[in-house]
Amino acid sequence: MAESENIVAETAEKIFADLADAQTINHDKQGAWKAPLWQALTEAGLPLSWVPDDLGGSGASLAEGFSVLNVAGRHAIAVPLAETMLAGWLLTQGKIASPEGEMTVLPASPKDRVTLNADGSLSGRARGVPFAKDAKHFAVLATGKDGISIALVDAAKCRIESSTGLGGDHSDTVTLDKVQPITTKPAPKGFDQTTLMLMGGVVRSLQIAGALEAMLDISVRYSNERVAFEKKISKFQAVQHNLARLAGESAAALAAATSAADTIANAKTLANDAVFLEAAAAKIRCSEAAEKGSGIAHQVHGAIGFTIEHILHRYSLRALAWRDDFGSESYWAVELGKLVAERGADELWPLVASR
Amino acid sequence: MTAALRFDPIRLPEKCEQLRKEVRAFLAEEIAAGTFDPYAPNREDNDAPEFSRRVGAKGWLGMTWPKKYGGQERSFLERYVVTEEMRVANAPTRRFFVADRQSGPVLLKYAPEHIKMDILPRICRGEVCFAIGMSEPNSGSDLFAAKTRATKTDGGYLINGTKIWTSSAHIADYMIAIFRTSPPTKENRRHGLTQFLVKMKQPGIQVNPIGQITGQFEFNEVVFTDYFVPDDHVLGEVDGAWKQATSELAYERSGPERFLETYYVLTELVRAVGKNPDTRSAEGIGRLVAQVHTMRRMSVSVAGMLQAGKEPVVEASIVKDIGTVWEQQLPHRVRDLAAFVEETATNRETLEKQLDFAIKTAPKLTIQGGTTEVLRGIIARGLGLR
Numbered sequence: 100m101a102e103s104e105n106i107v108a109e110t111a112e113k114i115f116a117d118l119a120d121a122q123t124i125n126h127d128k129q130g131a132w133k134a135p136l137w138q139a140l141t142e143a144g145l146p147l148s149w150v151p152d153d154l155g156g157s158g159a160s161l162a163e164g165f166s167v168l169n170v171a172g173r174h175a176i177a178v179p180l181a182e183t184m185l186a187g188w189l190l191t192q193g194k195i196a197s198p199e200g201e202m203t204v205l206p207a208s209p210k211d212r213v214t215l216n217a218d219g220s221l222s223g224r225a226r227g228v229p230f231a232k233d234a235k236h237f238a239v240l241a242t243g244k245d246g247i248s249i250a251l252v253d254a255a256k257c258r259i260e261s262s263t264g265l266g267g268d269h270s271d272t273v274t275l276d277k278v279q280p281i282t283t284k285p286a287p288k289g290f291d292q293t294t295l296m297l298m299g300g301v302v303r304s305l306q307i308a309g310a311l312e313a314m315l316d317i318s319v320r321y322s323n324e325r326v327a328f329e330k331k332i333s334k335f336q337a338v339q340h341n342l343a344r345l346a347g348e349s350a351a352a353l354a355a356a357t358s359a360a361d362t363i364a365n366a367k368t369l370a371n372d373a374v375f376l377e378a379a380a381a382k383i384r385c386s387e388a389a390e391k392g393s394g395i396a397h398q399v400h401g402a403i404g405f406t407i408e409h410i411l412h413r414y415s416l417r418a419l420a421w422r423d424d425f426g427s428e429s430y431w432a433v434e435l436g437k438l439v440a441e442r443g444a445d446e447l448w449p450l451v452a453s454r
Numbered sequence: 455m456t457a458a459l460r461f462d463p464i465r466l467p468e469k470c471e472q473l474r475k476e477v478r479a480f481l482a483e484e485i486a487a488g489t490f491d492p493y494a495p496n497r498e499d500n501d502a503p504e505f506s507r508r509v510g511a512k513g514w515l516g517m518t519w520p521k522k523y524g525g526q527e528r529s530f531l532e533r534y535v536v537t538e539e540m541r542v543a544n545a546p547t548r549r550f551f552v553a554d555r556q557s558g559p560v561l562l563k564y565a566p567e568h569i570k571m572d573i574l575p576r577i578c579r580g581e582v583c584f585a586i587g588m589s590e591p592n593s594g595s596d597l598f599a600a601k602t603r604a605t606k607t608d609g610g611y612l613i614n615g616t617k618i619w620t621s622s623a624h625i626a627d628y629m630i631a632i633f634r635t636s637p638p639t640k641e642n643r644r645h646g647l648t649q650f651l652v653k654m655k656q657p658g659i660q661v662n663p664i665g666q667i668t669g670q671f672e673f674n675e676v677v678f679t680d681y682f683v684p685d686d687h688v689l690g691e692v693d694g695a696w697k698q699a700t701s702e703l704a705y706e707r708s709g710p711e712r713f714l715e716t717y718y719v720l721t722e723l724v725r726a727v728g729k730n731p732d733t734r735s736a737e738g739i740g741r742l743v744a745q746v747h748t749m750r751r752m753s754v755s756v757a758g759m760l761q762a763g764k765e766p767v768v769e770a771s772i773v774k775d776i777g778t779v780w781e782q783q784l785p786h787r788v789r790d791l792a793a794f795v796e797e798t799a800t801n802r803e804t805l806e807k808q809l810d811f812a813i814k815t816a817p818k819l820t821i822q823g824g825t826t827e828v829l830r831g832i833i834a835r836g837l838g839l840r
Contacts, residue, residue, distance in 0.1 A: 312459075315837075319837050319838065319839065322839065323838070323839070333839040333840075334839075334840070336831075338839075339830065339831065339834035339839050339840065340827070340830040340831075340834070342834060342837055342839060343775065343829075343830035343831075343833035343834050343837070344775075344830070346459065346768075346772060346833055346836075346837060347772050347775055347776040347833070348776075349459065350459045350461055350752065350769065350772045350776075351748050351749075351752065351776060353459065353461050354461035354463075354748060354751050354752040354755060355744075355747075355748040355751065357461065357462070357463045358463045358748075358751040360463075361463035361465075362463075376743070376747060377747075379740070379744065380743065380744035380747040380748060381748075383740065383741060383744035384744050384745065384747075384748045387741075428741075429737055431740065431744075432736070432737040432738075432739075432740030432741045432744065433733055433736045433737045433740055434736075434740065435739075435740035435743055435744060436731055436735065436736030436737055436738065436739035436740035436741075436743070437731065437736045437740075439724060439739055439740070439743050440724060440727055440728065440729055440730070440731045440735075440736065440739065441729055443724070443725075443729070444721050444722070444724040444725035445721070445725075447720070447721055447724055447743070448542050448717075448721065451743070451746060451747055451750060452474065452538065452539075452542075452750075454465075454747065454750070454751065
């Protein structure tokens, strides 16, 4: 991690530590912590990290933004920070200035499409849109007869069917029925919905990796406190080996996610096989790690970890929920498998070794 | 955070890519000349002395060692490239692999100068084969239970006892072994073992091959009867071998061989499935590729940290733990998918033969060089659990 990434990530870490303590949040049923947290994040310029100064953002590098997301994952942050960052990034691709306040992106699934109509309006339905209910604006990727466009849309003009995902955060269905966007611009050449899904997938991968780091941390701590059969449960070999496996899953997720983020941060174009491999593999591996890792964390905690009072679910359920956004692991596995088959058996190792 | 695991996204430097091309070209020539069959990892005898010398002549053995001992003073990341390309090609590396990875570095650190000058250049030329004498009939993972005795005598030691599961002992010129020079103390049960350089193919050593479930004869029982080792063949501190083992293990545990051992079945599956896989095959292949990519990124990351002078002991143990568990599962997952391969696939027979061999190989992968259980113990210690 470069020094500047450290500084930005440390800023985020400090804000989360001060204003998003897991215990405090978990006991605050009214959500009174959300507004001060969002305000502090906004003052630090974090939600618009990936938007350059002239488009209304703070102009941080991709690498700096990715490091913030890993930290956000470690705190299982339940405000639309990642979503607003991603929306700002998408708008920037279309050279559209970002407004203030919470945003999210749509579509959030590779199967959904938004269409740009001939009259400039947008139509379509996007399911599983994270934090749509909390957002003031949507950054929308739309397909029209002249190709792909990027649009800024007022959330109030869309129909939102509210729902919550596994992690308890909004995951909503957004319907656009000839909605006139605030601005529409053509997407850069080669930028399409796959590009957005891959970027979204890497964002989620970093968050999952962060949540697994946190689960490892609290599980190790708990096993060193909890006494059963007259000794700390951390002294039982069965528990030790479970925690070693959790460390392995956490490590695999961290390695896959940071490798993909590093690839995107340094790529000249996002439309090549190396970026596809890195980003798809990260989403697949991190999602698999979310399942195995959260299972172990719960096993170590026993019944207490299954209670709403305990903070474990904040990490475990979000890690599981994040698997679904921007293409699940099984979706990306099929796509990656097709790519590998298309390239042929003897081109598999050269692709892997090129990273 | 109790456990700050690090896997920085380290990339192989540009100069590695030129080297990779050279290695691939060399291996293609060797395959064309009939030295080995890349599709047949199950050949009877993986020992290829002439190939070993040609690899040495390329400067790819002892690559990281000082030039005065025949090395090239190149980086661990360059060595990494050579190792992974050889592994993926199923090249016959048995004769030089242990010497290059493990025994050479031990000699570099602990052997007297005249022995280094004698042996290291020969390793670099691909002329000598090494074995590692650790396990005994009643001492495997519990290394410090070793009983084979080294009794002090005039000018050296007399060795009596038995090593077992010793890979390549039947072809090896040397063994680096641990023997008991003193009993363990009450305070330290690890005390009393000493590391020795042993010259094989001498009277007093009997090597008995042991058949493996794969049909190969790769490991052996090695019986020592009043075998004499001179004083200058002691490596490091007498009674203090336990202090010497740990730091090298990171190199041994995190290399490409820890997740690519059965990789060939994945390549062959992709070939059998063809350009237009059905959804099940595509998903299966995608998940396996995601895994091999992640393992490699972790392994390269550890190599990079080692090159930078760090000691990522826990990270290296994690790579071996999840890498070997994965390479053990790989043939079974490929078998699942192979059930749906069309009868007409031209490489069907090759894939079936490879699967047969890989499935037989699989059980050893989580045992050799530190069992899964031992590794998880090390990881648990790193997490502060013991």
